[in-house]
Amino acid sequence: MSPEVKGQITYEIPDREIMSSGHLACPGCGAALAMRTCLKIMGPRTVLCVPACCWAVIDGPFPYSSAGVPVVHCAFETAAITATGVRHALDMRGVKDVTVIAWAGDGGTFDIGFGALSATAERNENILYICYDNEAYMNTGIQRSSATPVGAWTTTTPSQHPKEEPKKNLVEIMAAHRIPYAATATVAFPDDLTRKLEKAKAMTGFRLLHIFSPCPPGHKSVESDSIKISRLAVDTNVFPLYEVENGTHYTLSRQSKDVPIKEYVRLQGRFKHLNDQAIAAMQERVNREWKRLLKRIECSE
Amino acid sequence: MQKVLTGNQAVAWGVMCARAQVVSAYPITPQTTIIEEIAELVSSGRLNARFIKVESEHSAMAGCIGASQAGARAFTATSAQGLALMHELIHWAALARLPVVMADVNRAMAPGWTIWTDQNDTLSQRDTGWLQFYCETNQEVLDTILHSFKIAEIIKLPVMVVLDAFFLSHTAEAIDIPAMADCDAFLPPYQGDLIVDVDNPRAFGGMAGTDVYQEFRYLQQEGMDQALQVAVDVDREFRQRFGRSYGLIEKYRCEDAETVLVTSGTITSTARDTIDEWRDRGEAVGLLKMRTFRPFPIEMVREALRGVPKVGVIDRNICPGFGGIWAQEIKAALYDLDEKDRPAVYGFIAGLGGRDVTPITINEILSKTHHPEKTDRHLNWIELKA
Numbered sequence: 036m037s038p039e040v041k042g043q044i045t046y047e048i049p050d051r052e053i054m055s056s057g058h059l060a061c062p063g064c065g066a067a068l069a070m071r072t073c074l075k076i077m078g079p080r081t082v083l084c085v086p087a088c089c090w091a092v093i094d095g096p097f098p099y100s101s102a103g104v105p106v107v108h109c110a111f112e113t114a115a116i117t118a119t120g121v122r123h124a125l126d127m128r129g130v131k132d133v134t135v136i137a138w139a140g141d142g143g144t145f146d147i148g149f150g151a152l153s154a155t156a157e158r159n160e161n162i163l164y165i166c167y168d169n170e171a172y173m174n175t176g177i178q179r180s181s182a183t184p185v186g187a188w189t190t191t192t193p194s195q196h197p198k199e200e201p202k203k204n205l206v207e208i209m210a211a212h213r214i215p216y217a218a219t220a221t222v223a224f225p226d227d228l229t230r231k232l233e234k235a236k237a238m239t240g241f242r243l244l245h246i247f248s249p250c251p252p253g254h255k256s257v258e259s260d261s262i263k264i265s266r267l268a269v270d271t272n273v274f275p276l277y278e279v280e281n282g283t284h285y286t287l288s289r290q291s292k293d294v295p296i297k298e299y300v301r302l303q304g305r306f307k308h309l310n311d312q313a314i315a316a317m318q319e320r321v322n323r324e325w326k327r328l329l330k331r332i333e334c335s336e
Numbered sequence: 337m338q339k340v341l342t343g344n345q346a347v348a349w350g351v352m353c354a355r356a357q358v359v360s361a362y363p364i365t366p367q368t369t370i371i372e373e374i375a376e377l378v379s380s381g382r383l384n385a386r387f388i389k390v391e392s393e394h395s396a397m398a399g400c401i402g403a404s405q406a407g408a409r410a411f412t413a414t415s416a417q418g419l420a421l422m423h424e425l426i427h428w429a430a431l432a433r434l435p436v437v438m439a440d441v442n443r444a445m446a447p448g449w450t451i452w453t454d455q456n457d458t459l460s461q462r463d464t465g466w467l468q469f470y471c472e473t474n475q476e477v478l479d480t481i482l483h484s485f486k487i488a489e490i491i492k493l494p495v496m497v498v499l500d501a502f503f504l505s506h507t508a509e510a511i512d513i514p515a516m517a518d519c520d521a522f523l524p525p526y527q528g529d530l531i532v533d534v535d536n537p538r539a540f541g542g543m544a545g546t547d548v549y550q551e552f553r554y555l556q557q558e559g560m561d562q563a564l565q566v567a568v569d570v571d572r573e574f575r576q577r578f579g580r581s582y583g584l585i586e587k588y589r590c591e592d593a594e595t596v597l598v599t600s601g602t603i604t605s606t607a608r609d610t611i612d613e614w615r616d617r618g619e620a621v622g623l624l625k626m627r628t629f630r631p632f633p634i635e636m637v638r639e640a641l642r643g644v645p646k647v648g649v650i651d652r653n654i655c656p657g658f659g660g661i662w663a664q665e666i667k668a669a670l671y672d673l674d675e676k677d678r679p680a681v682y683g684f685i686a687g688l689g690g691r692d693v694t695p696i697t698i699n700e701i702l703s704k705t706h707h708p709e710k711t712d713r714h715l716n717w718i719e720l721k722a
Contacts, residue, residue: 107402112394
């Protein structure tokens with residue numbers, strides 16, 4: 036059913052730690068783990084531009100910072116363009132060996148920052164945009180975003196009226212900009228994340244990584260289940276791991292396990308109001324999207 | 337070198353003289369010819385800069401903020417709706433203490449759609465922590481751009497250079513372009529000390545608790561206080577180098593004046609002629625040109641108007657629910673004078689939405705101030721249609 040994934044290599048994750056302990060993330064936070072892995076790969080010659088999002092808090096209050104690299108806090112909707120400004124300034128100063136990363140949550144990416152993101156991608160600015168996606172406005176208390184999946188409870192989509200609309204497909208939209216690189220990843224597969232970060236680091240132009248990021252308080256899950264949940268997101272095809280090069284060349288990064296979506300849903304309180312019928316409808320939607328992705332991959336080859 | 341330039345071209349040439357490194361801008365009438373000229377200067381290599389052609393004014397300012405935080409000399413330009421859209425980031429640039437310089441071509445706010453001049457766009461950014469200079473001529477525009485980068489980089493606050501739509505932006509006059517070597521001596525390359533540096537990683541703008549935020553604001557006010565002296569010093573240094581000087585305010589024929597008009601922008605030039613005519617007739621009238629809005633030169637204004645019996649303030653703007661904005665500021669500055677020295681201040685609203693302020697208009701305002709028997713002390717609308 037799935038195309039064979041060729042050339043899978045296990046990547047070594049560097050021992051070095053750039054990010055320090057003492058950050059303010061909740062236990063089991065996928066975004067903290069994602070940053071830790073990201074900085075291990077990207078190294079100290081990295082600048083982070085962080086808009087309003089959980090990471091604006093996680094990094095620590097003035098005058099502290101846990102990232103270990105320069106952090107430019109910026110307004111909610113400006114991650115992509117702030118990073119662009121930093122990039123051009125560094126270029127003008129002759130600093131070429133530094134990677135500038137816009138590091139934003141799903142609200143700052145899918146919603147309020149989307150205009151600037153699209154424009155920055157269209158101009159193919161030389162930055163790496165990383166969206167850690169916890170599928171709602173978690174920092175402000177779990178309000179729905181356009182990254183919230185259909186059926187999910189949030190404080191603005193109460194369980195009597197859970198979110199009715201499907202999640203916006205970020206990678207497809209960004210691929211339509213024909214940017215050099217767009218990919219999905221999760222913290223459950225650090226080898227895959229490592230490979231994609233290394234690949235993105237070596238490229239120039241606009242690159243985007245979309246990282247699924249479990250959030251125990253927002254997903255109403257157990258802290259120790261975060262890795263399990265992010266693995267199941269992939270293995271149920273809810274969040275497939277794939278890459279898109281130049282906007283048209285799709286490649287699958289991991290074989291499907293076709294695990295029933297129920298396994299994923301039952302670990303998260305945000306879905307607990309869903310009955311079997313609703314879960315079956317979700318399964319159907321996931322199957323349809325998965326088939327569509329396979330077609331895109333097929334067309335690419 | 338003498339060159340015939342419009343006000344907007346003068347902005348662009350000022351930016352070239354200042355060797356701005358990153359320009360991040362979005363087009364809006366009547367600002368567009370600024371960024372067209374900058375695009376030409378960058379494309380032809382006369383200005384070595386990156387021009388980020390963003391999708392909105394909001395991103396224009398965000399691009400400047402990123403660039404400035406990373407140590408580049410950054411510039412943008414806008415007008416009216418664009419300035420309003422930027423508002424969040426106008427605060428941001430000032431609280432982040434970034435020496436960004438922006439030109440705003442004064443244009444009235446919509447609706448109804450208008451491209452003509454008035455000052456409501458910039459004056460309603462009063463409380464954002466930006467310095468604001470209002471220009472009278474194209475030469476002053478170019479010179480003020482150079483002043484502004486220097487002041488901004490000393491005090492670590494952003495500066496807005498303001499010029500009237502069309503009356504300056506699209507009107508050409510011969511202006512003196514300073515030699516690049518002289519500009520470089522006046523304004524050396526920007527050396528920020530608190531900028532993005534991977535060898536000395538810092539976080540900029542992180543969470544501020546109740547224990548520190550008020551002190552950030554105190555330091556910002558302290559910067560504004562310093563700016564008053566720094567702007568005077570920079571103006572003096574500019575005069576020594578280039579032979580031109582503007583002052584934060586300018587007194588024109590104010591000697592023993594019984595009545596003084598207060599103006600800003602291009603209305604000043606028209607008012608100079610009217611004052612000359614009245615002086616020729618032997619009337620004791622004078623003019624105070626306000627070039628600086630923030631920091632408000634309180635002491636200078638007090639000194640200029642101390643003991644003047646009657647003051648008329650012309651406002652090409654309106655703060656609905658109060659009156660003219662310059663009048664409000666002037667009154668606040670004069671309040672602490674002793675009663676015997678405190679002028680009567682008459683507020684006049686004129687020229688909104690680009691309506692011409694002609695010598696006839698100024699004559700009417702001057703008459704109503706000089707003979708104020710039927711003039712409202714607070715708010716007078718001039719040439720209002722029935």
